[in-house]
Amino acid sequence: MTRAASFLLLVLTISACGRRTTTDVFIAGGGTSGIASGIQSARMGVSAVVAGENEWLGGMLTSSGVSAVDGNYNLPGGIWGEFRNALISYYGSDTHLKTGWVSNIMFEPSAGNKIFSEMAAAEPNLTVLRNASVTRVTRSRNRWKVNVRTADGVLRYSAGLIIDATELGDVAEMCSVKYDVGMDSRYDTGEDLAPEMANDIIQDITYVAILKDYGREIAVTRPEGYDSTLFACSCINPLCAGNDTSGAEWSSGMMLSYGRLPNNKYMINWPLSGNDYYVNLIDMKPRERNEALGPAKQKTRWFIYFIQHELGYRNLALADDEFPTPDSLPFIPYHRESRRIHGKVRFTLNHITDPYNQPDKLYRTSVAVGDYPVDHHHSSYSGADALPDLNFYPVPSFGLPLGTLIPEEKEGLIVAEKSISVTNLANGATRLQPVVLQVGQAAGALASLAVINGLKISEVSVRSVQNALLDAGGYLLPYLDVSCDHEWFKSLQRIGSTGIMKGVGKSSGWTNQTFFRAFDMTRLSELEGLRDSYPLTDIEFVDEPLTVKKAADIICLVAAQNNIKVTGESISRSLSIIFKGQARNTDRIILRGETALLIDRVLDPFNTLDVNIKGEFISKTTEPSKH
Numbered sequence: 001m002t003r004a005a006s007f008l009l010l011v012l013t014i015s016a017c018g019r020r021t022t023t024d025v026f027i028a029g030g031g032t033s034g035i036a037s038g039i040q041s042a043r044m045g046v047s048a049v050v051a052g053e054n055e056w057l058g059g060m061l062t063s064s065g066v067s068a069v070d071g072n073y074n075l076p077g078g079i080w081g082e083f084r085n086a087l088i089s090y091y092g093s094d095t096h097l098k099t100g101w102v103s104n105i106m107f108e109p110s111a112g113n114k115i116f117s118e119m120a121a122a123e124p125n126l127t128v129l130r131n132a133s134v135t136r137v138t139r140s141r142n143r144w145k146v147n148v149r150t151a152d153g154v155l156r157y158s159a160g161l162i163i164d165a166t167e168l169g170d171v172a173e174m175c176s177v178k179y180d181v182g183m184d185s186r187y188d189t190g191e192d193l194a195p196e197m198a199n200d201i202i203q204d205i206t207y208v209a210i211l212k213d214y215g216r217e218i219a220v221t222r223p224e225g226y227d228s229t230l231f232a233c234s235c236i237n238p239l240c241a242g243n244d245t246s247g248a249e250w251s252s253g254m255m256l257s258y259g260r261l262p263n264n265k266y267m268i269n270w271p272l273s274g275n276d277y278y279v280n281l282i283d284m285k286p287r288e289r290n291e292a293l294g295p296a297k298q299k300t301r302w303f304i305y306f307i308q309h310e311l312g313y314r315n316l317a318l319a320d321d322e323f324p325t326p327d328s329l330p331f332i333p334y335h336r337e338s339r340r341i342h343g344k345v346r347f348t349l350n351h352i353t354d355p356y357n358q359p360d361k362l363y364r365t366s367v368a369v370g371d372y373p374v375d376h377h378h379s380s381y382s383g384a385d386a387l388p389d390l391n392f393y394p395v396p397s398f399g400l401p402l403g404t405l406i407p408e409e410k411e412g413l414i415v416a417e418k419s420i421s422v423t424n425l426a427n428g429a430t431r432l433q434p435v436v437l438q439v440g441q442a443a444g445a446l447a448s449l450a451v452i453n454g455l456k457i458s459e460v461s462v463r464s465v466q467n468a469l470l471d472a473g474g475y476l477l478p479y480l481d482v483s484c485d486h487e488w489f490k491s492l493q494r495i496g497s498t499g500i501m502k503g504v505g506k507s508s509g510w511t512n513q514t515f516f517r518a519f520d521m522t523r524l525s526e527l528e529g530l531r532d533s534y535p536l537t538d539i540e541f542v543d544e545p546l547t548v549k550k551a552a553d554i555i556c557l558v559a560a561q562n563n564i565k566v567t568g569e570s571i572s573r574s575l576s577i578i579f580k581g582q583a584r585n586t587d588r589i590i591l592r593g594e595t596a597l598l599i600d601r602v603l604d605p606f607n608t609l610d611v612n613i614k615g616e617f618i619s620k621t622t623e624p625s626k627h
Contacts (some may be wrong), residue, residue, distance in 0.1 A: 019156065023049045023127070024451045025444070026146050026159035028134045031059020032433055033416035033440025034165030035116050036079045040444030042123035044468065046451045048444070049157060050120070051132040051148050054331040055324065057116040059167065059417070061433050062109045065208035065323070065330040068259055068267055069105040071372030071512075072434035075397075077484050078474030079119075080437040086115045091262055100260040100267070108261055109210060109330070110322050129155070133286075137162065137174045139412060161412055161447045161457065165440060167332065168282050169339030169419030177407045177415070179339040181282050183387075183424045191349045191425050193388055201387065203336035203428075204276035204377040206269050207293070207300040207329055211307075212319035213264040220308050220317055223301040230299075231306040234273040239310060248272075252311045265319055268303065269334065271377050275300040278380040282339060296333055335418070336377060336431055343421025344458075344613045345403030349374065352398040352426060356502055361615030364497050365462045366399025367445075367469055368438030369478035371512045374428035390428055396505025397478035397514045400430060402462055403613040405443055411456055416443040438474065445469055462611050466497065479503055479516040488593050492516050494606035495596040500529040518593030522546045526592070527554065533605050533617065534562040548578070549586035551595050555602050566602055574601040 025041045027034050030052020041048035056063045069084075076084050087107050088094045099106045120128050129150060136147040146157040164171035172179060182200035186192060232239040233248040235255040240248045249272070250258075259267030268275060277296040281289045307313050318328040325331060345362055352374075355363040376390035404420040407413055415421075416439050418431045429435075445468040449460045466476055470490050477496045482488050495501050496516060505514040525543040537558050546554070552571055559566040575584060578594045590598075599605065610618040 020145065020158040021049075021156065022158045023047045024160050025049070025163065025447045026144060026157050026161070027051065027163045027165050028146075028171045029053060029059070029165035029167065029417065030057045030128065030130070031063065031165055031167060031417060032061055032436045033443065034059065034163070035120060036437045036440030037163050037165055037416055037444040037447070038126050038128070039079060039119055039123055040441045040472065041448045042125035043472075044445065044448035044452070045125065046448045047125050047127075049127045049129065049159070051129045051134055053131070053133055053166070055130050056113040056331060057120060057128065058112050060334055060436070062112040062116065063331040064334040065109050065210055065267060066269060066334050066433065067107050067109045067112055067261060068100060068103040068269070069434060070103065070375075070432040071370055072432075073104045074480055075369050075371060075434070075475055075478055077369070078438055078469060078472050079441045080434045081473060081484070082119070083112075083115060083437065086119070087111065090115065096262060099262055100258055101254075102258045106259070106261050106267070108263060108265060108322065134166075134171055134174075137171055139175075142412065144412060160451055161414065163414045163416055163443050163447060164419060165416045165443070166419075167335050167338060167417065169341065169415065169417070172339060172341050172407065172413070172415050172419055175410055175413055177410050177413070178342040179419070180342070180424075181280070181339055189346075189348050189423045189425075191423060193349060193390075193393070194423070194425055195388060200280060201378070201381060201383075202280050202282065204271070204278050204380045205296060205336065206276050206334040206377075207296045208334055209268040209275070209300050209304055209329060210261070210319045210322045211266040211268060211304065211316040212321070213266075213315055214317060215315060217314040218308075218317040220305055222309075223298060223305055225298065226302050226305055228306055228310055231273050231303055231310075234270060234303075234306070235311070237311060252313075256307070256313070265322075266316065268300070268307070270303070271379055273379075275303040276377050276380045278382075282337075293333060297327070297329060300329065337424075337427060338418045340424070340427065341415050341419055341421050342408045343404050343415070344406045344408060345401055345421060347401055347404050347420075347422040347426050347430070349395070349423065349425040351401075352395045352429060355398070356499070361499060362401035362403070363399050363477065364499060364611050364615035365401040365403060365466075365613060366476045366497065367402045367442035367465060367474075368400040368435055369397065369475040370400065370429055370432060370435040371397035371478055372429055372432045372435075373507070373512060374425060376428045390425070393428070394507035395429060395512055396507050397512045398429065398505075399477045400435065400439065401615070402442065402446065402465055405439065405446065406457055406613070411458065414443045414447055414457060416440050441472065441474065442469060445472075462613060463607060467607075470494075477503060478514045479518070480513055481515045481518045482593065488518065488597055491597045491600040492518060492593060495600050498529070498533055498605045498609065500533055500599060500605060501526060501592065501596055502529065516592065516596070518591065518596070520592050521589045522551060522592050522595040524550075524554070527595070530558050533609055534558050536562045546590050546595070547587050548575070548584075548590045548594070551590045551598060552586070555598060559603060564603065570602050574598050577601070
């Protein structure tokens with residue numbers, strides 16, 4: 001080869017190595033929020049790449065084996081609702097998902113991966129990489145350069161925006177985003193339940209096991225280091241006598257049926273003297289993490305042996321048709337906590353328990369909903385007795401604000417999964433699978449709108465993201481009295497998100513609910529929120545029931561006082577929807593849902609009164625758009 005030819009080959013090699021594939025949105029992580037981000041982005045017409053860290057998609061729902069869905073059973077919105085419906089179709093009916101008592105939606109992890117893989121494959125704008133780890137992220141000239149390690153070598157991407165959907169917020173850390181790990185001080189968050197001093201204590205992780213009933217005795221080798229006393233009081237059994245019996249509330253049968261899955265399988269994710277394990281590996285390097293997880297895996301093997309040999313379930317062993325891993329355990333552990341970024345806003349327990357009386361009206365900016373209590377696992381931590389009691393701390397259902405996904409100081413990056421800007425206490429309710437799926441969908445919508453409109457993430461309007469989610473069948477606020485397929489649904493979601501009419505939340509054990517009270521009568525005093533939206537309003541909001549005519553008159557008066565043009569035709573059209581072609585009796589009492597519909601269609605406050613990331617109104621006098 002001549003010197004000139006050698007030089008040309010060298011140039012071509014350097015060029016090939018430096019070539020980057022271009023995409024609009026790059027999503028690091030193929031877990032619960034990562035796959036939802038990719039699907040939503042692709043559906044909105046932008047190109048997206050999801051880099052999944054193992055062979056499966058779905059994260060804690062699949063790769064971690066936590067295939068018992070926590071919460072949102074009655075709030076089936078957006079991609080979460082699609083996933084639930086796909087499970088129902090896969091198993092034949094919703095009753096076939098109610099196999100265990102911890103959840104109404106139980107499934108085999110492999111089935112979840114199959115569904116997510118099919119959903120992803122249906123999107124031509126979406127590219128999915130498997131067994132792919134992001135190793136480097138840099139930003140130059142308003143674009144991200146991302147290096148991804150795969151089995152075929154290093155792939156290089158150039159992306160307009162990046163979404164961190166990793167399990168532990170690793171990309172946010174690469175980007176030097178400020179974050180917290182562990183418990184916050186009550187003096188920093190204003191949460192009375194938080195400890196006095198901050199610490200770095202996180203929740204226990206769990207290496208979940210999926211056991212299968214083989215219908216015959218299966219020999220399991222006694223694991224090295226096995227000690228039956230670790231699990232003696234995991235359930236009621238003779239070994240628990242004389243030990244700490246605080247955890248022995250259930251029979252062995254109840255312990256196993258807790259996580260019973262279809263097809264005679266059992267999810268072993270038991271916190272009471274079971275296979276929870278404490279280790280804080282968030283800031284460790286990958287190799288250190290792998291080493292630190294060895295004892296967590298071993299504890300699960302010990303627990304399996306205990307179930308088989310001490311409790312007598314010798315027909316149960318690790319399923320051989322679930323995880324394609326050498327040890328038949330999940331690809332990754334169940335991480336209940338990760339880094340929590342410093343975002344544009346921070347969502348606290350106070351925002352959950354009392355949303356309307358906080359300085360920032362974050363409920364107006366909600367993009368996801370949850371209805372699970374604050375659930376923290378700390379039983380495996382050596383100093384657990386000194387920590388706050390956070391075992392199913394009751395809260396009402398809640399809406400999660402958009403600003404939690406946006407880092408405080410890093411443009412071009414959106415953070416999803418469990419690394420959003422919430423307090424340690426709030427994370428106990430926001431970390432659950434349906435919420436995290438919705439977080440991913442919201443991240444995809446936010447990124448797509450920025451790309452489509454040529455905006456910075458911080459410039460994308462809150463209402464545009466919320467409208468995209470409503471169009472995708474998602475919830476903004478967790479109202480139970482009007483389902484997502486009801487004709488009033490969007491109107492109630494929009495009006496609730498303005499605060500003009502407010503829902504009522506309550507909690508009872510594991511049941512956490514919020515109602516719009518759509519079918520109750522409307523009282524004038526309940527419309528006082530009109531004054532917050534329209535400050536020129538001069539009405540005495542007395543406590544009296546409203547008729548249909550009176551409600552229409554009030555809306556027209558508010559419009560006149562605030563220089564908003566409202567036509568008789570717009571009122572008439574709205575009344576036609578309320579009465580559905582029936583004879584109009586405008587002297588009858590108007591229901592709250594009907595009032596919301598009337599306000600939404602006549603004044604359109606959701607779209608004409610934009611809000612900023614903290615829920616503050618930006619404009620208050622814009623003429624309403626026409627529906």
